[in-house]
Amino acid sequence: DQEWGSVLERALSRPLFLLTGGPGTGKTWMSARILEAHMKIHPVRAAVVGTPTGKAAQRFRESLPIPDIEVETLHRLLGMSRQGFAYGPEHPLPYDLILVDECSMVDLSLMAQLLRSVTPETSIVLVGDKNQLSSVGPGSVFGDLADAIESMSRLSLDIQQSFHLLTKNFRQDRWEEFRFLAEGIRRGKGEEVLAFLSGKKGGEGPIVWVEPETGSVREVGKRLIDGWTPLVRAGSLAEARTKLGMFALLGPYRDGVWGTENLNRLLWRHFENTSTDSSLFFPVIVTENSYETGLMNGDVGLLEMIDRKAVNAFFPESGGESMRQISPALLPPWEGAFALTIHKSQGSEFDHVFVLLGNEPHPLLSRPLFYTAVTRARKRLTVYGSGNVLRETVEKTGGRSTGLGLRLQWPE
Numbered sequence: 054d055q056e057w058g059s060v061l062e063r064a065l066s067r068p069l070f071l072l073t074g075g076p077g078t079g080k081t082w083m084s085a086r087i088l089e090a091h092m093k094i095h096p097v098r099a100a101v102v103g104t105p106t107g108k109a110a111q112r113f114r115e116s117l118p119i120p121d122i123e124v125e126t127l128h129r130l131l132g133m134s135r136q137g138f139a140y141g142p143e144h145p146l147p148y149d150l151i152l153v154d155e156c157s158m159v160d161l162s163l164m165a166q167l168l169r170s171v172t173p174e175t176s177i178v179l180v181g182d183k184n185q186l187s188s189v190g191p192g193s194v195f196g197d198l199a200d201a202i203e204s205m206s207r208l209s210l211d212i213q214q215s216f217h218l219l220t221k222n223f224r225q226d227r228w229e230e231f232r233f234l235a236e237g238i239r240r241g242k243g244e245e246v247l248a249f250l251s252g253k254k255g256g257e258g259p260i261v262w263v264e265p266e267t268g269s270v271r272e273v274g275k276r277l278i279d280g281w282t283p284l285v286r287a288g289s290l291a292e293a294r295t296k297l298g299m300f301a302l303l304g305p306y307r308d309g310v311w312g313t314e315n316l317n318r319l320l321w322r323h324f325e326n327t328s329t330d331s332s333l334f335f336p337v338i339v340t341e342n343s344y345e346t347g348l349m350n351g352d353v354g355l356l357e358m359i360d361r362k363a364v365n366a367f368f369p370e371s372g373g374e375s376m377r378q379i380s381p382a383l384l385p386p387w388e389g390a391f392a393l394t395i396h397k398s399q400g401s402e403f404d405h406v407f408v409l410l411g412n413e414p415h416p417l418l419s420r421p422l423f424y425t426a427v428t429r430a431r432k433r434l435t436v437y438g439s440g441n442v443l444r445e446t447v448e449k450t451g452g453r454s455t456g457l458g459l460r461l462q463w464p465e
Contacts, residue, residue, distance in 0.1 A: 056221075057083065061090050063214050064178050065150075072180045073199050074219030075235060076428040077228060081116050083219070084152055084180050088122055091150045098149035103127045103167070105158035106351035109400030111369055113154050126349055127153070127163055131170055134344055140170040149175060155400045156181035156195040164194045184239045186396060186425045230260050231430060238424045243444035250436065250443065263437045265412035270310060270319065273409075273437055277302055277316075278323060280407060281391060285324050285333050290367060293334040293355055294376055301403035302392045303426045305417045311409055316392035325361050333358040336390035337366070338397065343385035351397060353390055356381065395426045406430035410438030410446060418446040 064070045064087045074080050084102075091100050102124040104110040110124050123130075130146070132139025140146050151171065153159065156179040159167075171177065179195060187193035202216040222232050237246040250262040266272060280300040287293035302320075304313045324333060339352040354368035355376070363381040370377050395408075408426045410418060423446050427434060436443070 057086065060217050061086060063217065065091060065094065065176065067215050068173075068176055069215055070176070070178045071195075071199055071202055071216045072178065072219070073183045073195075073217075075182055075184065075222075075232070075239070077222045077232060078219035079221070080180050080182070080219060081113065081154070084113075084154060084178070085119055087178060088119055088150070088152060092121070095149060099147060100150040100152070101125065101130065101146075101148045103130045103151060103153045104155055104400065105163070106155070106400045107349040108351050108353055109155040109158070112401060127159065127167060128342060128349060131163075131166055133342075138166055138170070141166070142169050144170075145172045146170050146175070150178070151175060152178040152180060154180050157183060157185045157187065158399050159194055161194055182428070184421065184424055185428070186399060186421045230258075231427070231434065234260065234434075235424060235427050238420060238427060238447050241420055241448050241450070243447040246447050247440055247444050259433050261433075261435045263435060265437065265439055270316070273407075274319075276435065277320060277391075277407065280405060281320060281324070281336075285335065286328060286330050287334050290334075290355070290357070290376060294367075294369075297336065297353070297355065298402070299404045300407070301398060301401070301405070301429065302407045302409065303395050303398050303429065304392055304409040305395055305415060305422055307394060311411045313392040313394050314388075316409075317389035320391040321389050325358070331359060337387045338390040338393065339385055339387050341386045346379060346383060346385060348379075348385055351400070353401075395422050398429050399425060402429055402431050404431050405433040405435070407435045408437065410436065410442050412439040412442060414442055414445055418442065419449045420447055421450075423447060 060072065060083060064072065072080060072083060088100055088102070091098070100122055102110075102113060102122060104113060104124065104126055107126055110126055114124050148171075151167070153167070158181075168177075179198070181195045183196045183199040187196060199216065202212055203218070205212045222228070234246065234249060237249060250260070253260045253262045254264065255261070263273065263276075280302065283299065284293055284296035287296055302316065304311060304316065306312050307314050309315065321335065324335070335356045335358055337354055337356045339348045339350055339354075342349050348368060352368055354366060356363045357365040357367070366379045366381050366384055367376040368379065369375075406426065406429045408423070410423070438446075
C-alpha cells in the first residue's frame with residue numbers, strides 16, 4: 054500500500070534510514086522488500102544483511118530466505134578476529150546497501166566500527182524494536198537514534214524522511230492478546246497489565262499467569278520439565294531439530310535460586326537421572342566467539358548425550374535447515390540452554406515462552422526486560438511472578454543514560 058511504497062522509496066534514497074516497530078508489525082517483511090527492490094534497481098550493486106548474533110542471522114534466513122543476499126553476524130561481516138577487524142577506514146566494506154536487523158542489540162563500539170567501515174556512497178538501514186532491551190555492551194545506540202530522529206522530525210521534514218514507525222499488526226487474530234499485553238508493558242501501565250493477566254490465571258489459553266504460592270522451584274518444576282521433554286527425548290536428530298525452538302525458559306538474572314545457572318543445573322540433572330532413553334538431546338549455547346569452529350557467542354545447538362556422556366554436538370548450518378556436526382571436545386566455551394537470561398534470548402522467537410519474574414522485587418527487573426521476554430513468544434506465553442513484582446516491573450523504565458543520547462539532544 055501507500056505506506057510500504059513510502060518506506061521503500063525513503064529507505065533506498067537516504068544514506069541512513071531507521072525502521073522500527075513492535076512485534077508483528079512487518080519489520081522482517083519490509084526488510085525483505087527493501088533488499089529485493091535494491092537488487093531490482095541496482096542488480097550489480099551488492100547488498101548485505103548484518104545481525105548482532107548468529108541466532109538473529111539464522112532467524113532472518115528462516116523467516117524470509119532471499120537468494121543471493123548474504124546474511125552474516127556483524128562480527129563476521131567486519132572480519133573480526135583476535136588481531137582486530139579486517140574492515141575499516143582504509144579497507145571499507147564492498148557493499149552499497151547494508152541492512153542491520155535486530156539493531157537494538159548492537160552496542161556502541163560495534164556500531165562505531167560498522168560506520169568506520171563504509172564509504173560515503175553506502176546506504177545503511179537500521180531495523181529493530183526501540184522498546185526492547187539495550188545491548189549487553191555499552192550504549193543504547195538504536196533507541197537513542199530512534200528517539201532523537203523521531204523527536205527532531207517534528208521540526209524538520211528532511212529528518213522525518215529518515216525514520217518510520219510501523220504500527221499496524223499483521224499477525225493472526227489470536228495474537229491480539231500478545232499485542233495488547235506488549236503494548237500495555239511498553240506504555241508502563243502496571244495496573245492495566247495486572248488486570249489483563251488476572252483473567253489468565255490457571256487457564257489453558259495462549260497466555261497464562263502463574264502466581265507464586267510457595268516461591269519454590271518445585272512449584273513450577275513440572276511445567277518446566279513438560280516444556281523440555283519433547284526435545285530431550287526426541288527419537289532422532291531430525292526430530293530434535295524441529296523441537297529446538299518450541300520452548301524457552303527465560304529469566305532476568307543468572308545467580309540465585311531462580312537464576313538461570315541454577316535452573317540449568319536442576320533441569321540437566323533431572324533429565325540425566327530420570328530418562329531411560331539410550332540417547333538424549335540437551336540444548337546448549339555458545340558463550341564465546343570461536344573463529345576456528347565458526348561458532349559465535351549466542352549460537353544455540355544440541356548436545357547428544359549417551360550414558361551421561363556428550364558424544365556429538367550439532368549446530369544449525371548457515372542456511373538454517375540442516376545441522377552441522379562437531380566433536381564436543383572442539384566446542385568453544387558453552388553452557389546449558391534449558392534456561393536463558395532474557396538478554397541472551399534477544400534475536401530469537403519460540404513457540405512457548407515461560408518467563409520467570411519470581412515473587413520478590415529485583416534490581417534487574419525492568420519494563421524493557423519484561424517487554425523483550427513477552428515479545429519472544431510466537432504461540433504461548435506463561436508468566437510466573439507475584440502481582441507486586443509484575444506491577445513494579447512494568448512501571449520501572451530501566452533506561453540508560455548514554456553519552457550518545459546527550460549528544461543527539463544537544464549537538465555541538
